Amino acid sequence: MTFEPLPIENAWRLKADQHEDDRGFFSRLWCASEFCERGLSSRLEQCSLSYNRRTGTIRGMHYQAPPREEAKVVRCIRGAIYDVLLDLRRGSPTFLQWCAQELTAANRLALYVPEGVAHGFQSLSDETEVMYLISEQYDPSLARGVRWDDPAFGIHWPLPATVLSARDRAYPDFRP
Numbered sequence: 001m002t003f004e005p006l007p008i009e010n011a012w013r014l015k016a017d018q019h020e021d022d023r024g025f026f027s028r029l030w031c032a033s034e035f036c037e038r039g040l041s042s043r044l045e046q047c048s049l050s051y052n053r054r055t056g057t058i059r060g061m062h063y064q065a066p067p068r069e070e071a072k073v074v075r076c077i078r079g080a081i082y083d084v085l086l087d088l089r090r091g092s093p094t095f096l097q098w099c100a101q102e103l104t105a106a107n108r109l110a111l112y113v114p115e116g117v118a119h120g121f122q123s124l125s126d127e128t129e130v131m132y133l134i135s136e137q138y139d140p141s142l143a144r145g146v147r148w149d150d151p152a153f154g155i156h157w158p159l160p161a162t163v164l165s166a167r168d169r170a171y172p173d174f175r176p
Contacts, residue, residue: 001034007099008087010040012112014073029110030073030133040112041071046134052123056162058148060120061086065142069115071135076103079128081121082158086146089116096176098155118146122157147171
């Protein structure tokens with residue numbers, strides 16, 4: 001697996017090595033020791049799937065508060081997404097910075113989202129599916145988020161938002 005650093009501290013783009021033959025290819029998508037070698041969380045507590053019917057759907061920007069902060073590995077397994085990471089870790093050299101990557105079923109890339117970094121995405125095609133490997137159990141009492149269009153962050157989304165949850169629309173303006 002190839003780990004390429006992203007502009008957010010301790011966030012990575014992951015590219016699976018492909019071992020090809022006449023049948024197609026085989027790739028390892030998870031290896032705890034490779035994550036540990038880089039000082040990244042290798043705990044795998046949950047695996048989740050997000051299905052998104054319509055192009056332009058936005059989910060995010062979400063994170064989980066202490067003491068159960070989540071690290072995630074995010075991969076688009078059907079369709080395409082514009083995936084966004086937003087550093088909300090006070091004291092981080094990249095605090096309040098964001099970065100985005102296009103993840104598609106065709107490019108087979110994944111992102112490692114460290115603890116304390118908010119995550120969200122916009123579907124770029126209908127019937128998109130996103131798979132998450134998550135380091136902690138989901139705890140609704142610790143679920144947090146910031147608004148996807150908050151001017152404090154200036155996130156540039158590629159398409160108009162077509163579908164948003166009431167919760168994602170209702171987050172207040174961010175106050176550092």
